[in-house]
Amino acid sequence: MSDALIVWTNDLDDDGVEVAGSKIARLGSLRKIGVTVPEGFALTTGAYRMFVSEAGLHHAIEKFLGDVDDPDDFDQVEAASEAIRRAFHSAPVPPVISTAVEEAYEELSDQCRDLNVPVAVRSSATGEDGVESSFAGQFETVLGVSGVEDVLDAVKVCWASLFGGRALSYRLHHDIDHTSSPMAVGIIELIHARSSGVAFSIHPVSGKRDRMVIEANWGWGEAVVQGLVTPDHIEVGKTDRRTLLYQEHTKEVVSQFDYSKGRVVEVQMPTRLRDRRVLDDDELAAIVDAVLEIESHYNYPVDVEWVIARHWRAGEPVVVVQARPETVHAPAAPKSSAGFDIATIARRTVLRGPDDG
Structure with missing residues (x-):
């Protein structure tokens, strides 16, 4: 697997982080415990290294960082970030x-069963979203990509995001080698969403373990992000x-x-739906089932x-597109965990409280 350019999520688990990155390796692990996840594959870290080497990008990185x-x-x-990403x-x-x-x-x-299936093209770095890491949300995801040429363009967007300003600044401040965390990319079936969001199996502010916190929005999470x-x-x-508690917005x-x-x-929501609750009791129950199953399997709080x-x-399961340790109150969780972007935004909402925004 180490020399492969493509690895399918069906063939991955948590041990595949060095090949497929933390986000996509975790999808394979979740599938193996019976959680419903999208179909898809990873363009491996080996592909990233090949691209950087054959394009001579190491020289550009050194030049602009100098x-x-x-x-x-x-x-x-x-x-420096803009110059490297342009390269x-x-x-x-x-x-x-x-x-x-x-x-x-x-x-x-x-x-x-689609001619050019719409996909989410997701960055999946090997050093991303460990509990002590600060990279969550700094790498790119491109939603709704259709056709191989657009997929390849989105892949380069994800590769380049390894050198986004925030990630670059973090590595410079912490003296982290810029080549130590190569970028894999997931090409994942896009689930046509009625609603989406993030769920924390522990209260992310108080740390209370007797409740979970769920954030929900119509459609995909881009409007929230x-x-x-x-x-x-x-x-x-x-x-x-x-x-x-159910706080509508x-x-x-x-x-x-x-x-x-x-x-x-992004389109305007019909007036009749703007103040309607996103989730009914059956949908809440399905989310709770999935989160508790994942928390039980890993034996630590998750989002x-x-x-x-x-x-x-x-009665149907929800589709889980990412999971990772809850980073505020789970210091002992493994560093090989997967992560996702919307959780960072959702956590900001939780931290400022449901009545503040």
């Missing part, structure tokens, strides 16, 4: 990689599964897939990114 005299100088760091975007993908991606994407499309809406905030007792924007444009877009599919029916 211009940073002071890691506290925001302008210097951002200038990534302009470099050609080696034919052996593009062919491997094309063949795997066609196979995924066949599995999903962009700060366009505040998700509903729900607290559920873990023993009796009783809803302790007005949601004027929803993220959905536009087939004519081939990407996820979980979930999606309820557009045609979901009561």
Whole structure:
């Protein structure tokens, strides 16, 4: 597996972090314990190394980082970041990689019974989202990508995000080798979401273990990530599964897939739905089931990114697209865990409280 360019999530578990990165390796692990996850594959860290080597990007990285005299100088760091990312975007993908991606994407499309299946292209770094790490949310995810050429473009966006300003600054301040965490990329079936969000199996502020906190929004989480809406905030007792708090928020924007444009877009929510609760009791129960199963398996508090599919029916499982240790109150959790972007945003909502936004 170490020399492979493509690895399917079915063949991964937590031991695959060095090949597929933490996010995508965890998907394989979740599937093996019976959790419903999307279909997909990883473009491995070996592919990243090949791309960087054949494009001569090591020289560009060294050159532009050499211009940073002071890691506290925001302008210097951002200038280096932009220059490195431009070099990534302009470099050609080696034919052996593009062919491997094309063949795997066609196979995924066949599995999903779609000519050019829309996918989420997700960065998955090997050093990302350990409990003591500060990289959560710093790497790119591109939603609603359709067609192999657009997938390859999105892959380069994810590779380049390893040198985003925040990640670059963090490594400079902590004297971390910029080549120590190569970037794998997940190409994952996009679940057409009725609603989505994040669930914490422990209260992320108080640390109370008798309840879980759920954040929910219509469609995908992009409107939340962009700060366009505040998700509903729900607290559920873990023993009796009783809803302790349901705080609705007005949601004027929803993220959905536009087939004519081939990407996820933000549109105005119909007035009649803006103040409606995102989750009913059956949907809450399905989320609680998934989170408790994951927490029980790993034996530490977790936060979980979930999606309820557009045609979901009561009694069906939710789709889990990421899970990782809850980082505030779980200091003993393994460092090989997977992570996700929306959790960072959702945690900010929880931290400021349901009545503040």
